[in-house]
Amino acid sequence: MSVAGSVEGTWDLSISTPIGRIKAVIELHDEGGTLTGTAHGAEEEVPLADVALEGDQLTWRQAITKPMRLNLAFTMTVEGETMTGTSKAGRLPSSKVTGQRRAVPVEAEG
Secondary structure, eight states, rough: OTOOOOOOEEEEEEEEEEEEEEEEEEEEEETTEEEEEEEEEEEEEEOOOOEEEEEEEEEEEEEOSSSSSSEEEEEEEETEEEEEEEETTTTSSSSSEEEEEEOOOOOOOO
């Protein structure tokens, strides 16, 4: 498994913001050693930009329009099936983020 592949999968995120807790889902993929991804939440789907993994530190950027238009920068530490870190939106205070990787369903043989 490549280093990038070690974070592949679907992750359920919980973001503690000044306006309350926001749930989001990110999907990370290793495409030939390059990490790509998509975020789902607040009735919108957006691509992740500048996805990078250095050691156990995962970073990415994304632009959202709901609940308001924001450019977010995430800095996370990945430990096995969990990740913790922060999301920063411009001059707003950093928000604490936690994430849990979804279990991969076992495909039925058949």
